[in-house]
Amino acid sequence: MGDGSARLAIEAMLKRIRGLSPEEAPPLDLSRLSGFSRRVLEAASRIPRGYVSTYRDVASSIGCVGGWRAVGAALRGNPWPLLIPCHRVVRSDLTIGGYMGSDGEGASLKRRLLEMEGVKFKGERVSPESLWRLGFEADR
Numbered sequence: 001m002g003d004g005s006a007r008l009a010i011e012a013m014l015k016r017i018r019g020l021s022p023e024e025a026p027p028l029d030l031s032r033l034s035g036f037s038r039r040v041l042e043a044a045s046r047i048p049r050g051y052v053s054t055y056r057d058v059a060s061s062i063g064c065v066g067g068w069r070a071v072g073a074a075l076r077g078n079p080w081p082l083l084i085p086c087h088r089v090v091r092s093d094l095t096i097g098g099y100m101g102s103d104g105e106g107a108s109l110k111r112r113l114l115e116m117e118g119v120k121f122k123g124e125r126v127s128p129e130s131l132w133r134l135g136f137e138a139d140r
Contacts, residue, residue, distance in 0.1 A: 028080050036064070040074035043134055047088040050118035051132035054092045061134035072097075087113045088132075094125040 030038050039062040047053045053061075055068035055075075064070065075086040087110045091097045099110035111121070120127035 028083060030079070033077070033079075034074075036062075036070065037074040037077060040071050041078060041080075041084045041086070044075065044078075044086050044089055045084050046134060047085060047132050049085075051130055052088045052090045052094075052114065052119055052126050053132050053134045054094075055089055055097070056092050057134045058089055068092075082113075088117075088119075090126055094128065094131070096124075096126075 030041065033041070040058060043058045043061050044053075055071045059065060059067040059071045071089070075089055078084050078086040081087070087099055089097075096107045096110050096114075099106035114126070115121070119130045
């Protein structure tokens with residue numbers, strides 16, 4: 001990624017944090033990732049702001065039923081956090097889970113990001129009203 005692309009990526013991340021859609025998203029080079037990781041990140045990209053999906057739903061949506069741990073591993077390797085919103089994927093019991101390879105500070109950051117995006121919580125869990133079921137988008 002050249003200097004111009006890096007600038008666009010930073011601007012796009014700042015816009016995402018502020019809740020704006022970047023008009024000109026930089027091209028994201030995912031060529032070094034496995035096909036599985038690319039499919040996981042593409043699925044995570046379909047989760048709208050203000051919603052979450054589960055590791056299990058992401059796995060099912062890409063045809064890898066039972067592959068929720070592999071989904072978690074692929075999300076940990078996301079080279080473009082915020083631009084590819086891996087923070088929008090949570091555990092099946094709707095607790096946060098880890099973020100950026102950490103359950104402590106990473107999980108706290110993940111919750112703050114989700115709250116900034118409008119995700120609703122009930123105690124330590126995401127409210128079911130904020131759950132986006134990947135693969136069922138047409139039903140909404």
